[in-house]
Amino acid sequence: MRLLRMSNNTLANEVLLSVENTLRSSPFDFQGARIITGQDEGAYGWITINYLLNNFVQDSSVLNLLPNFRKVETSGALDLGGASTQITFVSNEDIESQDNSLHFRLYGKNYNVYTHSFLCYGKDQALRQQLVKNLPSTENSTIFDPCFNSGYRRNSSISELYSSPCVSEYSTLDGPINFEIKGTGNYHLCKANVQSIFNRTHCPYSQCSFNGVFQPVLQGKFGAFSAFYFVMDFLKLTQEKATLDEVKERIQQHCSRPWDEVKTEFPKIKVKYLSEYCFSGAYIITLLELGYGFNADNWKDISFLGKISGSDAGWTLGYMLNLTNMIPAELPPSPPLSHGVYVGLMVFFSIFLVFIMLTCWLGHRKPRCLQKGII
Numbered sequence: 307m308r309l310l311r312m313s314n315n316t317l318a319n320e321v322l323l324s325v326e327n328t329l330r331s332s333p334f335d336f337q338g339a340r341i342i343t344g345q346d347e348g349a350y351g352w353i354t355i356n357y358l359l360n361n362f363v364q365d366s367s368v369l370n371l372l373p374n375f376r377k378v379e380t381s382g383a384l385d386l387g388g389a390s391t392q393i394t395f396v397s398n399e400d401i402e403s404q405d406n407s408l409h410f411r412l413y414g415k416n417y418n419v420y421t422h423s424f425l426c427y428g429k430d431q432a433l434r435q436q437l438v439k440n441l442p443s444t445e446n447s448t449i450f451d452p453c454f455n456s457g458y459r460r461n462s463s464i465s466e467l468y469s470s471p472c473v474s475e476y477s478t479l480d481g482p483i484n485f486e487i488k489g490t491g492n493y494h495l496c497k498a499n500v501q502s503i504f505n506r507t508h509c510p511y512s513q514c515s516f517n518g519v520f521q522p523v524l525q526g527k528f529g530a531f532s533a534f535y536f537v538m539d540f541l542k543l544t545q546e547k548a549t550l551d552e553v554k555e556r557i558q559q560h561c562s563r564p565w566d567e568v569k570t571e572f573p574k575i576k577v578k579y580l581s582e583y584c585f586s587g588a589y590i591i592t593l594l595e596l597g598y599g600f601n602a603d604n605w606k607d608i609s610f611l612g613k614i615s616g617s618d619a620g621w622t623l624g625y626m627l628n629l630t631n632m633i634p635a636e637l638p639p640s641p642p643l644s645h646g647v648y649v650g651l652m653v654f655f656s657i658f659l660v661f662i663m664l665t666c667w668l669g670h671r672k673p674r675c676l677q678k679g680i681i
């Protein structure tokens with residue numbers, strides 16, 4: 307919707323109006339429809355996963371009683387959509403750019419959060435950018451693309467390719483109107499093509515991710531969801547903790563498989579998704595490594611998450627939690643003792659009382675022989 311608003315604002319408004327009309331006639335307490343910002347998308351995704359992972363709830367009475375109790379840290383959020391991608395995490399460093407800085411007070415604790423949303427770096431728009439940046443200069447109507455499995459073919463047109471605002475600045479009238487993309491299935495060449503959409507030459511801050519965007523040093527664990535999960539799940543890389551090299555090896559193997567073989571093995575998966583797993587795998591590695599700065603050491607800090615406790619990881623739950631004030635800024639007043647400690651103390655004092663009473667009774671009782679007058 308953010309892209310549509312850029313290319314055709316009237317159409318974007320018509321979509322919103324249609325959504326409004328439909329939801330107004332539903333039994334929900336409809337409060338309006340709007341296009342959220344990229345920053346909101348990052349923030350709500352971060353709230354969702356930390357809420358579902360129980361990272362916000364810190365029982366202060368338990369913390370006081372157990373000096374070695376590990377303080378719950380929040381997890382960073384990595385979201386990969388079709389049009390945009392977001393990175394959000396708590397940072398102890400100075401956030402040099404205001405646009406990337408968020409402050410939350412949740413359950414009585416302050417969080418300084420870094421977030422950035424890269425529009426045009428969702429996996430569909432990144433594929434489009436990659437194609438445009440690597441178009442051959444000749445007027446050939448066949449384009450060989452290493453990011454598709456060998457034997458794969460797809461028809462496209464110049465008008466379709468340049469229809470997105472992410473690439474319209476490169477639009478050219480040269481070249482064929484219609485063309486065919488033919489896969490050559492080469493992971494290393496694909497990765498080189500993908501790298502061309504990341505600009506790391508300028509940085510107006512002390513440190514950047516890419517395209518001149520500020521990013522502090524990566525901090526803590528990360529949960530990666532949406533398309534990060536869909537793609538890694540297909541490649542069977544979400545359960546086991548594979549090293550970065552093993553992950554690259556798995557993607558390379560997938561890219562080198564002939565398309566016919568892939569299609570026969572997975573007849574039920576949508577052709578659009580299936581044909582793009584080689585590109586998507588290479589893109590995810592490049593985004594995480596070259597873009598955000600993950601490496602062989604901190605790769606283990608990323609978990610690929612589909613559902614957490616039965617709920618989808620994504621921005622929508624976080625949005626709802628915020629709108630309905632389900633996460634209060636302050637901790638609800640807690641009793642001085644936790645329930646467990648209270649019950650424990652009650653049992654202890656009851657036993658102690660019984661013990662005292664028993665001791666008194668035994669101490670004041672006359673021996674039986676005395677009672678009967680026998681010495």
Ligand SMILES: O=P(O)(O)OP(=O)(O)OP(=O)(O)OC[C@H]1O[C@@H](n2cnc3c(O)ncnc32)[C@H](O)[C@@H]1O
Pocket residue numbers: 307386387388389390391428429430532533536537579
């Ligand atoms: O925030 P934006 O960028 O608009 O993203 P979106 O709303 O399109 O993003 P989703 O999380 O719904 O999906 C992310 C992308 O993953 C794609 N996708 C969905 N299911 C998939 C699957 O099973 N395998 C591969 N890709 C999938 C989908 O087409 C999108 O391109």
